[in-house]
Amino acid sequence: MATKTSSPRARSSAPAPQSETTVSESVASRKKPTSREESSTAVTAVEMGARQREISVSEFFTKNRHLLGFDNPRKALLTCVKEAVDNSLDACEEAGILPEVTVRLETVANGQAPVAPSQATRFRITVTDNGPGIVRQQIPRVFAKLLYGSKFHRMRMSRGQQGIGISAAGMYGQLTTGKPVKVISRTGPRAAAHYFEVQIDTKKNEPLVHENKQIDWAQPQGTEVALEVEGRYQKGRASVDEWLEQTSIANPHVRLVYHTPEGETKEYPRTYHELPPSPKEIKPHPYGIEFGALLKMLQDTKSHTVAGFLASDFCRVSPALAEEICKAAKVSPATKPRDVKHQAAETLYKTIQTTKIMAPPTNCISPIGEKAILSGLYKQIKGEFYTAVSRPPAVYRGYPFIIEAGLAFGKGPEEAAKPQQASVPLAEGEDQGNDTEQARVIRYANRVPLLYQQSACATFKAVLSTTWRNYGVSQSRGALPAGPMVIFVHMASVWVPFTSESKEAIADYDEIQKEITLALREAGRRLGIFLRRRERAASEFRRRNIFDLYIEEVVAACNRLKGGNLPTEKLKEQLHKIASSRTGGLKTDEALGKTGAGPEGLPHSIIVTAEGIEGETEIAQQTPGSPVVSVNTAEAEPIVRPESTVKTKRGSKEKSNVGKGRSVGATKAKAGQQALFGDEPSSKKQAAPLKKKPARTTATRKRT
Amino acid sequence: MAQAKTKKTGAVGKKLVGMADVVITAAQRAKDPTFEIPIRALSNVSFNPRRGLIEMGEKKQSRSFFNVGMAKKFMQTMLVADALAELQQADLTTSLREIYYRTKHTIQDSHENTFDTQDESDPIIEDLEVSLIALREELHVRAENSGSIVGPVVFGDDGDRVDCAKLGKGGYSVPSIVEPEYLEIRRCTADFLLLVEKGTQWNRLSEDKFWRRYNCVLLTGNGQPPRGVRRLARRLHEEHKLPVYVLVDNDPWGYYIYSVVKQGSINLAFESQRMAIPKAKFIGLSSADPERYELPRNVGIKLNEKDITRAKELLNYQWFQKPAWQQEIKRMLTSGLKYELDALANKDFQYLTKKYLPRKLKEKDWLD
Structure with a gap:
């Protein structure tokens, strides 16, 4: 019993001081005598005490590796890649560098004949970045000491939180293959590149340096980590491939190169050329603090008075408010913080929780942003409709957070434009291509994809509880919506409440759930509008189509009835004439959504059709050197129309504008606002609220 | 008796051909081709206590071609009429199911079948019976022997x-x-x-x-x-x-x-x-x-x-x-x-x- 209680304690206070152990020993010895008489084989407190000793964090994790996501070889491989990439991205972003990350997975033969990647059990993972590098002295501790890092002690949004990840990955490698972590790091073109081989001393939780030398390295700056681990490479759901692909969706500012174990190279290009705004570090908000934490803060503070402590160690507490809290808690504002103990501290804590305090500042989180989400989705997922929603910041337990949602719907214009012709006539009871594919949910926390434990995640629950049927998407009871759809949900926060250490699912706080639902509803509403419009256009199209189809049949039947000597062509022509006048003729074409500006009045959306793309397409198109693309008016509906003179004119204008766009590329930054409206400032007034965006043919789009 | 038989079939055959004429005439006048079909439902029958019979009323529904909801049924009606006329000419009798198979095909340049199940063709035969005032036997359609x-x-x-x-x-x-x-x-x-x-x-x-x-x-x-x-x-x-x-x-x-x-x-x-x-x-x-x-x-x-x-x-x-x-x-x-x-x-x-x-x-x- 005593040993059990001591383990989490040892874990939470990383370099456990000796006194801690002695306290637990004395507690145990006080409790023990009661059980002594129960059986003759019972050991004495002294004997037990002899066995009780400190457990190092590293040892604890050796036994409980599943807590960190190393449950099975396949997941372990992913976790190692994930930790290394997360670290690289965090470092680059903090240093203000647009990240370029290379991930290389190789099989390691280990003395045996080389096997196929799907059969291999040992892998070398190499992750290289162009980040700021790590100073020489810190390298061993960053990579070979658990709970060592820069991110735990601050309230700032980042991918990593605890300082466990990469060292745990290294330890896993060490445990399964015995190989050290190999690190190359260079802090700048003038600095030397250092090569390290480090291992972790699992008893002491201290790094062991095996190799340390200066080397020549081609890269001017950055870090390279190589791990050799036991793992299993398998494609499909929750694979390394999927994780990297999803990472590139939520991080379109990253250029990612992935060398698969099969020798393939996948490149995820950068489509968004701005770094996300660097999040500010904030102090804790009084609502988000627990009693124990408050006690510790009272002890550790540098302030000399309680009022000063409240005002300086928390955010959103002004000196006036601090006085007010002290008064309400019946604590003199001038008391030394160290003297606030027991009952007084508890009253103070309760008072803080009931005082009305402004929500925490939100500049500590940096959302991906609607444009970047659109860009990411558009780059990776084939679809016909994309939209993105960023919610305003909200707060749970004193932690600010932002929810973002995105949707990609459809099978892509190539699929959609394909003439739906059945190759085989259908027999009775057969349906045509009635696929009931379910939507895919991709989840992110602070830009990191979450692949496991989907059903335990707040995001997934919110997707299920949203009534997608209201938005024209079918959904069976308690299931995901059906259809070719990808639902993107991102939670950005200084502290994402995961359900476990391995960061797989977001916990289900009401405030979070509510924000996700609101974001999904907004995205759903836009999808609904899009689907309804498309449906209307399609039904009008079908209407005419129906008559065209049936006229053939009716005329053929009439001809046979009349003994085969009917002037069929004449009859057909007469019927076609009636059909066309009945369906409104050419007027219908105009009436079909051709009136509004694009993308059909939907904010932050992209619509893709066989004829082109509409919406925030400069995102979709953006490649270095050609930031400004020409403007075109809405042209989206898949309606067959007679070629009109207006259209041809537009086409030629478009071409000339493309050229112009390239030449004036340099002025992009200033022309940002203007770029929305292209070279037609006169249309600004009329289109301003709708954000009319340029359209171009799909041929130029980059896809992987 | 044989004489009477041919005369009778001729009458039904003529009625069927008349359906083609409806379409042709309407097309010439740029009108929507329409058939009137008596309604077969409780709302359109009345009990004649004197004769002790259920009699059909006068209510009719129109089935027109250029109406999205009816276009397919109209087309199907023409196909069934054509098949029935074929039976008349060949002097054959057939079953409801054979009519279904005879008229079923995939419409050219589409993935749509003229009929998907027999449930679609059976009511159309009944429609024709009542609108042409022809008995099913006269249309040369027989049911199964089940008595x-x-x-x-x-x-x-x-x-x-x-x-x-x-x-x-x-x-x-x-x-x-x-x-x-x-x-x-x-x-x-x-x-x-x-x-x-x-x-x-x-x-x-x-x-x-x-x-x-x-x-x-x-x-x-x-x-x-x-x-x-x-x-x-x-x-x-x-x-x-x-x-x-x-x-x-x-x-x-x-x-x-x-x-x-x-x-x-x-x-x-x-x-x-x-x-x-x-x-x-x-x-x-x-x-x-x-x-x-x-x-x-x-x-x-x-x-x-x-x-x-x-x-x-x-x-x-x-x-x-x-x-x-x-x-x-x-x-x-x-x-x-x-x-x-x-x-x-x-x-x-x-x-x-x-x-x-x-x-x-x-x-x-x-x-x-």
Whole structure:
């Protein structure tokens, strides 16, 4: 019993001081005598005490590796890649560098004949970045000491939180293959590149340096980590491939190169050329603090008075408010913080929780942003409709957070434009291509994809509880919506409440759930509008189509009835004439959504059709050197129309504008606002609220 | 007779060709081609108490081509008309299912079939029957043979002499078309006709030679009697003055079978004149019988919701307004039970033949 209680304690206070152990020993010895008489084989407190000793964090994790996501070889491989990439991205972003990350997975033969990647059990993972590098002295501790890092002690949004990840990955490698972590790091073109081989001393939780030398390295700056681990490479759901692909969706500012174990190279290009705004570090908000934490803060503070402590160690507490809290808690504002103990501290804590305090500042989180989400989705997922929603910041337990949602719907214009012709006539009871594919949910926390434990995640629950049927998407009871759809949900926060250490699912706080639902509803509403419009256009199209189809049949039947000597062509022509006048003729074409500006009045959306793309397409198109693309008016509906003179004119204008766009590329930054409206400032007034965006043919789009 | 036949088919054929003319004329005048089809529903039938028949009203629905909701049906109607005209020309008869297959194909340049299931083509044939005022037999469409007859009656079928008294216990299978041109009644010496709902009970009576002892004709339609059986009963009733008694289960469906035999059906009200037997009598199973014949309560079956709804519908039909019938149906509803004819076997295997029917006939215990 005593040993059990001591383990989490040892874990939470990383370099456990000796006194801690002695306290637990004395507690145990006080409790023990009661059980002594129960059986003759019972050991004495002294004997037990002899066995009780400190457990190092590293040892604890050796036994409980599943807590960190190393449950099975396949997941372990992913976790190692994930930790290394997360670290690289965090470092680059903090240093203000647009990240370029290379991930290389190789099989390691280990003395045996080389096997196929799907059969291999040992892998070398190499992750290289162009980040700021790590100073020489810190390298061993960053990579070979658990709970060592820069991110735990601050309230700032980042991918990593605890300082466990990469060292745990290294330890896993060490445990399964015995190989050290190999690190190359260079802090700048003038600095030397250092090569390290480090291992972790699992008893002491201290790094062991095996190799340390200066080397020549081609890269001017950055870090390279190589791990050799036991793992299993398998494609499909929750694979390394999927994780990297999803990472590139939520991080379109990253250029990612992935060398698969099969020798393939996948490149995820950068489509968004701005770094996300660097999040500010904030102090804790009084609502988000627990009693124990408050006690510790009272002890550790540098302030000399309680009022000063409240005002300086928390955010959103002004000196006036601090006085007010002290008064309400019946604590003199001038008391030394160290003297606030027991009952007084508890009253103070309760008072803080009931005082009305402004929500925490939100500049500590940096959302991906609607444009970047659109860009990411558009780059990776084939679809016909994309939209993105960023919610305003909200707060749970004193932690600010932002929810973002995105949707990609459809099978892509190539699929959609394909003439739906059945190759085989259908027999009775057969349906045509009635696929009931379910939507895919991709989840992110602070830009990191979450692949496991989907059903335990707040995001997934919110997707299920949203009534997608209201938005024209079918959904069976308690299931995901059906259809070719990808639902993107991102939670950005200084502290994402995961359900476990391995960061797989977001916990289900009401405030979070509510924000996700609101974001999904907004995205759903836009999808609904899009689907309804498309449906209307399609039904009008079908209407005419129906008559065209049936006229053939009716005329053929009439001809046979009349003994085969009917002037069929004449009859057909007469019927076609009636059909066309009945369906409104050419007027219908105009009436079909051709009136509004694009993308059909939907904010932050992209619509893709066989004829082109509409919406925030400069995102979709953006490649270095050609930031400004020409403007075109809405042209989206898949309606067959007679070629009109207006259209041809537009086409030629478009071409000339493309050229112009390239030449004036340099002025992009200033022309940002203007770029929305292209070279037609006169249309600004009329289109301003709708954000009319340029359209171009799909041929130029980059896809992987 | 052959002369008459060709003349008749010619008339139907002309009507079918007339449908093509509707389309052609409308097209010339730039109008929407439209057919008028009498409505086949309760709202468009009325009971004629004087004649004791259900008659079809005047209400019609129009089916036009250039209406998105009707375009496909219109097209299907033309295809079926074409297939029927083909039958006329070739002088063949066929089944509903064959018509379905004959008209089914995939429309050119699409993935759409003209018909997906037979459920789409069957109502169109009925539509044509009523709108062209042609009988199904005249359209050369036959139903399945699903009826049996046994008793002292002699038919001439395709020149063969069929003596139904000498066909063992299996009897003669009633063809679906029993018009005089196809089936000739040469002789009939029976005193009455007993129409039995269920084949099993008909088998019982036939095996026990009930027809010989009571000098009657036994007829069954295996459930709701098909047209052939109803028409044959009507002919025997009309041409040989046989009183008709109907023996059905004691449940709402049994009552309705009786009413169809007697007054005609709602769906095919236009055929009542030819098929209905207004003088037919309901011999059993009545809701009064379980008590009178001391059937134990435990051989009854609880009425389910559907039964109850149907029974309440029957109560509202004009042709069930006689006090005796209201009492009959209400008695079933109050008891909450229905009884199958087969339940009589609870007393004795031959209870139906030896006790029940003899007593019924002796006491003239039937409903009109």
